[in-house]
Amino acid sequence: MNKTLLLIIVDFLFLNLIALTRWEKAEPSHAQKAPVPQMAGNTPRDQDLVELMRLSLADEQKGREQTAAQLEETKAALQTREQNLGQLQAAKGQLESTLTSTQQSVRELNQRVAAAAEETSMTKERLAQIQRQLEEKQAEAERQKQQLGTLAKQQAEAQQRIEGLNVAVKVAEQEKSLLQANLVDAKQQVEAERQERQKVMAQTGQLAEGVGKLAEKSGDLAKEIRDNRPINANVLFADFLANRVFTSLTAYKKVFFGSGNHVKETKTVLVTDGKAVYALLHADETPFPVSRIEPQPDWESISGQFGRDPVTAPVSEIQFLALDPRILVIPVAADLAARLGVKIYPTALEPSKFPEAVLVSHGGAGYGEVPFKLDAQNPQYVRMDNRLIKHLTGDFTPSSGDLVFSKTGELIGIMVTSDYCAVIDNFLPAKTIKTGASTVDQHTSGILANLNARLQGLPSRLQ
DSSP: OOHHHHHHHHHHHHHHHHHHOOHHHHSOOOOOOOOOOOOTTOOHHHHHHHHHHHHHHHHHHHHHHHHHHHHHHHHHHHHHHHHHHHHHHHHHHHHHHHHHHHHHHHHHHHHHHHHHHHHHHHHHHHHHHHHHHHHHHHHHHHHHHHHHHHHHHHHHHHHHHHHHHHHHHHHHHHHHHHHHHHHHHHHHHHHHHHHHHHHHHHHHHHHSTTHHHHTTTOHHHHHHHHHTSOOOHHHHHHHHHHTOEEEEEEEEOOOSSSOOEEEEEEEEOEEEOSSOEEEEEEGGGTTOOTTOOSOOOOOSEEEEEEEETTEEEEOOEEEEESSOTTEEEEEEOHHHHHHHTOOEEEBOSOTTSSSEEEEEOTTSSOEEEEEEEEOSSOTTEEEEOGGGOEEEESSOOOOTTOEEEOTTSOEEEEESSSSEEEEOOOOOEEEEEEOBSOOGGGOHHHHHHHHHHHHHTSOGGGO
């Protein structure tokens, strides 16, 4: 309880106690005595008693006056305290009103604080969301930047390839002009050799009647006659199987998934034009099929092996012949050909000497005698009549890559389709691909695209 209020209450109770006390009853009553006659001679004792009573009454009167004065002072103080109490009550009411207002303000502030906290929480969540979106946008911008750099790099590479292709086109045009000139010269030389051979054959025909008499004198003439004698197809096929060599070509390009190695293996024979020796292949038997329309890659490395156990040798280069882009040859050194110990088939000088040829599957699955016809519009090709295959041995269907031999054992050519055979009478290269650990600079995609364009330029029946 407030000290001031307690003091006021105590003073109030004290004043009530003083005011309500009947002081006249509190005084001791004295028995009224009969007046004593004044005597002339009062005793000193009586006088002292009277004086004592007078003094006592005087003190009592003085005490009452002091008590009355104190009572007045107490009443005045009580009134002052009552006024102070009223002021305090008013101040208390005002404070209670102020407290109520303050409590209301506090509740409102709490509500505002709660609302502000909620809004702040929502703002933080929104800010976090915006931050995440900003980070995603920045990541996307970085990815787009990287993609842009990649695209720019690819564009630069594509531009370099275009420039390389332009240079290759110009070089190809020059090579084409040179090849055309060389082809004309070669055709003239072949025609001259063919005429010379025909003259020899004519002379041989004239001497055929007297061959019995001249056989003893001319061993060379007897050998030429034997060379022009048809050989049994079974013997030719057995000869083919006994003289095959294997080839294995590998082209590599880095890829993200799987293996980047593209490996092709096959078996073939060695052929010669009298000047050099080659291993003969069809493009479909290698990692470089020129008949594919879709673009081919720039191979990063190319390697190869060919030979016959126990003699093998690496492939140094691959040549695409000018007479047909689908025909490939691998040059073979003369000493290596000798060490291989296999038969080297010469090209046929007179492929049309016999109306039939021996068709041998390039995989050795079978063989048979097949009639063929010359194509007047395309003298470099002969059409094989697959409907009239005789003595077909083995389970196979004639297709590109099959080898065609004359009945005298010479190589006529190689099947470029299931119906047409390209007659090989020369080995002039149109394009050459070098093998090695790094072949990117050769731009093999451009070379194969150029060869494919040449292929597309042939008549549809020869494609």
